[in-house]
Amino acid sequence: MNELLAGLDVLAERYPAVPTRIAITLLAIGVVSLVSWSVARLRRFPEDEVHSTVVDLAGSIVIAGSLVGATAVVIGVWGQASTVAFALARANVDTATFGRLLLTVGLFAGTLVFVRFLRGLISELLSGHETVSEHQLEVTYRLTQIGSYILAVLVALGLWNVDLSGLLIGAGVLGAILGLAAQQTLASIFAGFVLMFSRPFEIGDWIEISDQEGIVSDITIVSTRIQTFDGEYVIVPNDEVSAQTINNRSKKGRLRLRVPVGVDYDTDLDRAESVIREAIDDLELLMRVPTPQIVVTEFGDSSIDFEVRFWIDKPSARRRWRAKQAVIKAINAAFDREDVSIPFPQRELSGRHGTFGNDESAPSRAAEGDP
Incomplete structure (x- = not known):
């Protein structure tokens, strides 16, 4: 590291004049600006998601390389290599540490590019299937994205010699505590994933769940929102949705x-x-x-x-x-x-023979309460 920085002092000895140094600095800034502008122009014309990701990766590498090179030239021209070396020594940044730092930056940059590439790949592989909805594509991408970031963090911690055993034990204890404290929420989250992939209904479907009936307006990881025909919005936790009988009235059109x-x-x-x-x-x-x-x-x-x-x-x-x-x-x-009649409810009343004798007026008197 120190040898590399010391080599930059040659530029200060070769170009001692201040106007020349200013011109070289402006030239370095101009080169970085030109490279950035050229990459931005290339990014405007992507053929597809994969091509766009490749252009982004190559462009990012070129921009980063030009920026590092321009910074090194400016430091060397102005004779500040020794100052930078002293600052790095005070911070205990040796060659190995600097290498790990570069690897860490490259790891996360590569992860970002990989996630973008993976999104295009997932969309390309699954978008042609009629059984896979846009919502399922998004969920698949998000899960892959989270998994990639977690893996990158674990690898970065390994580069810096961090003891992962204690970290994993602590994460396990914390997970157990959170599992007990948020049992209902976690149940809703797991049920949400089941609903998203089993697809008993989609946004816009007319469904009936228990005593709730209406149009599905939103499906999240935790809950399902239904707009009733009275204009009300009912939010039902996904664990309750998965435990109920779902009647989808518009599934078949x-x-x-x-x-x-x-x-x-x-x-x-x-x-x-x-x-x-x-x-x-x-x-x-x-x-x-x-x-x-x-x-x-x-x-x-x-x-x-x-x-x-x-x-x-x-x-x-x-x-x-x-x-x-x-x-x-x-x-x-x-x-x-x-002239087809629709009958109304009718009742026929009859009494036992001889109840009222032969007096035809007896029923009416009995109805009036006469003895």
Whole structure:
């Protein structure tokens, strides 16, 4: 180290004139500026993510090399090599220490470049798969990024001869304490990773979890945010989400709805079914395929009950409400037009024979409370 710095004093002996030294300093600054400008120009025209990363790596090395070279020239020209050597000696920076310092800087610089390169590689490998969402790509990249930084820190500590055994023991104890103190949070975080990779729902899906129903507006590591149809935002911890039954109404892009309708017992069922089918055939909100189904379900208390089953695409709460409303209005109008009656609940009252004798007015008197 000292020999290298001493060699720079040759420049001060060769160029003793101050104007010459100023000119050399300005020239060194100009070279660094020109190199930086050229690299910046190259970075504006990346062909792809990998090419951009290679350009960044090469450009960073060139800029760093030119900056180190220019600094050495300026120190030598102005005869400050001995001053720098004395300062390094006072700081106990020998050749080995300086080498470790350079290796550490190079390690972290290489890690940054590697992480950028890895992002492009992950995007290139997984973006073509329909089963991999943008959110999963981002999560994969972040996990890889964190792992790379942790590995770089451990290697750097090894370069500086730091005892990692005590550090790892301390980290283990700290992890156990944090695990007990933040058990619920950690459970939500692990559940968040499970949700992100199992993908039971995505942002924009219409879901129902327990007694909460709405549109998924955000999915984080810790929680899932749902916007209800009342305009409220409900934040559900991911551990609760994973423990509940999830009903995703928009996963397949279509939803089947059911509308019950009853007809009088005296009604011709085939005719009633035909009237219902004609009523809903022209409704635009209903999908033609699969075709709507009209099924007789049961004998009701006052009616024979049908169930109209139909599908809608691009399901949402608004479309569900509009489709049901259109079906009910169309069936009601068709029944009125075709004189098909929809019965209301009825009760028949009868008494035992001879309870009130032969007096026809007895029931009315009994109802009025007469003895």
